[in-house]
Amino acid sequence: PVLYFYGFGNGILYKILLKNTHLKHLIVFEDDISLLYEIFHLIDFREELRNNKLIILQSDVLSKDLENIFTTPPFFNFLRVYSLHLHSVYYEIFQDKIIKLNNKISQIIKTTILYQGNDIEDALQGFTQFIFNSPKMILNPSLDSLYQTRKKKSKTAIIVSTGPSLDKQLLVLKKYQNKATIFCADSAYSILAKYDIKPDYVLMSERTEKTADLFKNSYKNIDEGIIFVLLALAHPKAIKYLEDSKRNYILIPYPSLFVKKCMLEDFGNFPSGSTVALNALKLAYTLEHKSIIFIGQDLAYSQDGTSHSKDYMYGSNYESSIKQESALAYGGKGEVKTHCMWNAFRLSIENFIYKNTKNCKFYNATEGGARIEGTIEKPFLECCLNLLNDNDKKFTQPKILDTDKQNELLLNIDENLYE
Template identity: 40%
Template sequence: MNPILQRNIKALASGVNEPLALKLQNHKKSQRFILNDKFNIYDNKFETFIYDDDFMHEELNHSFDNFLAKTKHYPYICFFGIANALLIKNLAPYYKRIFIFESEIELLYLALSILDLSEELSSGKIHLLDTTEEKVNIQFLILFDMKGVFEYLNLFELFPINSYYERFHNQTYQQILNFALANTTLLIRNLHYTLDVPFLVYDNILCNIPTMLENIPFQRLLNQRKNTFDTAIVVSAGPSLAKQLPLLKKYQNKAFIFCADGALSILLKEDIKPDYVTNLDFSDLTKNFYEDQDNKILNVLAIGTNYNVASKITNKCIILREDPFFKNLGLSDFGYIDTGTHVSHFSYTLALALGFKNIIMIGQDLAYDEKGNSHSENFAYGSEFEKESDIEKNYCIAYGGKGEVLTHVLWNDYRIKLEYLFACNQEVNFYNATEGGARINFTKEISFKNACENLLHKEKPKFENLKPLTKNRSSKLIAKFFEKLKQDKQTCENLLNDAKTLKEALDNILSKDIILPLEFLQNVHKNISSFNEILNNSAFLEDSIGKALIFNRGFNMSKVLKMHLNDEREYLYHLILAYKNFLEYFIQNLKTKYEIMKKYN
């Protein structure tokens, strides 16, 4: 194999993009694309070179200048097409990251045979996305949610790398662009334009941590029960659930049942007792789900669960999220899980943490049924609970691939997040036995009857009741938590004071009705950069609130970058103005977080 290609494949296989490395390793070259001695590529199908063979270097130089001008000061740039990679190599020093979307595996093969990009690929400077890869959606979500990228999502543009791609691959370009825009919209939606919900969750978290420390530690649950049984059933409250209940009742002793809180009352009415009930809702809407409680059922709650609901629930284990903020608390006995943003996601990650190899899904519709019902019969708030919802509606592929079903934006977001979860855990069998609703990729669609008959053959084991920590141990951990909260409060106060000082300075500078010298503006920009370093390195800002604040910073900076200002003085002036706007938002919301902390310390 070509040694340059070999080095590039090795860099991809090092963990950056193993699927693409494997595909390139096994690729058998066709005769469609021919590489000549000038490193130009001829396409036999369209009978043309990718670049004009006589003027290739002039075209590359022009493109180089053109793209730099279009994306001046941008932290990243996105291209449709790799061409011969010469332009990519030349542009690499000017961006923190370059993303390449390519639909032709052979063009990737040839380009990586020409130039050694192994250092850029290994370091994350250049990312290659094979748009024919099954998991490209997952790869996109991972890459564009990275630190240093997510805050500049509003800068996303997809540039065809040259006229060859515009002329002969325009339809593919449009498909990739639509796919990318849908995913950037999803990521932005998750970053919270308004912080009302994250603040409510944060309030619940600070309320719940002492309660968590007085109840069952998650690690005790894992120590007693992990890898003790193979098959779990995850029950959601979608409209298709009712038809599955007779079989669930028949087989309930042959599988561990994980139940979303909204399905609890539905199961109990059918004399079906789940083993685990999950809850992560920040509002008290879920209190009606717990009118009947059974101490044989273990209630597993996310740390952000509504405090009034959490305090009402007995026999519970409260779990910290898999999040840098929580890991800094030093309470590993009580974590960690990717709870996701909806309760069934939490059920799946709990089942994964407990080592189940087969996970059967029922009631996971994520769509309205033919009657317009959003939930199952006997749902606590009625089967038409979201029928009149004003959430934006759309259509998606139906279960079994048979036509389309009506869904809404939030359910569709949940579906994408589930696909992400399932794609990252393909050593586990996810059997979608919902038999209705939306199709969920990376699952095996199967009837619930077949799933039960094929997988459920032996009785599940019984376990002794789990115990909380001793009062002495719990008290020590509670004291440790309040000490950490005290430190966080001081960190928050320091950040607020620094932000206020910088904002006052910017207000003073911007109020002057004079033309400010370039050197002066450059020094102001250095002060802004210093404060940015503090924000970028602060563990205190690694929770959802902090991430939303950092996104707002990028949102304001992006407005200036999109102005494409060539005059440096004018550029710095507008950048300072935009940063002042960010500081106003930052101070206002950090004050709110500080006031929440003051309630508990």
């Protein structure tokens, strides 16, 4: 039902192919606009274009636009049989463009499929842990309560990840920590504590015990007032560590039909689960910050091959042995080494930014790693000097549901689980 071609030629081939009733869409990449202008004078493609049976794109089409196509049926359903055909031998003279385009499409297809999950045992572990954690979720504040108490309470958010470049930003972050809301990846939590930097939110999106151990240690110098935001499929040990040290937390259900049936909308449905940085981005955006700044978001290896900040709990070479591929470097000049999951994370962040530039400005102040399209690249200190003026963090704690509502939801979950 879907075919892909490079080169429009004289158009006759596509006019004939589109007579096949089984062919729903034909995507043609053509960079010569003047050629199309001439062909459309000779052959009428109005109906095919109007019905999206014929889709014409240039080879430098944005990755976000291709991603939107590939996540839509029937394109999505037939990604495994994707092949880019040449209209004719003539188009081999454009081999550099064709190879570059095909590599871009292949990466986006890989990412799109990875979004669906790649391990049934992992999925079942997450669902099992969600069931186990659901009473804890109900007995703690909801995401909706967090929104009600904290929307528009701060203008600027800083999202802290644990890429190799984080080390050079910590002293600036410490100086300006009271002038912005700090969203911290679970992996960066212990690093910030070491430098006496207090985040406002610490997020966790993974379900493994190894990730849970990132919360094993508590830190009296920063913990008071932090809200730990976990997906409800997190490992139960993470919750135990938080409760043992009396740290505040909320649990957010991973979006699913089951969650909808249990009437858990108040507890949230924003997380993708693909990357903690994306979940932090979505939370910061939903809380209506006007500026969002990334630091430590390398999504690439450093020049010396390290994958994480030097103070990362599991070591700076934690992911250095994974098979590498290339990505455009921060600043747009040259390439850096990355791996397929980081590429997938980067594309998901880019796609979110692409859809939400109207109400917010996004800054990449990582000063290293891979370029994140759609962000404004600026040094971190410059971002702080231009965007952070006043101490604007006046937060109150979100409230838990009343007992009757808690009991209603718990019974509802129990009933749906039994069913």
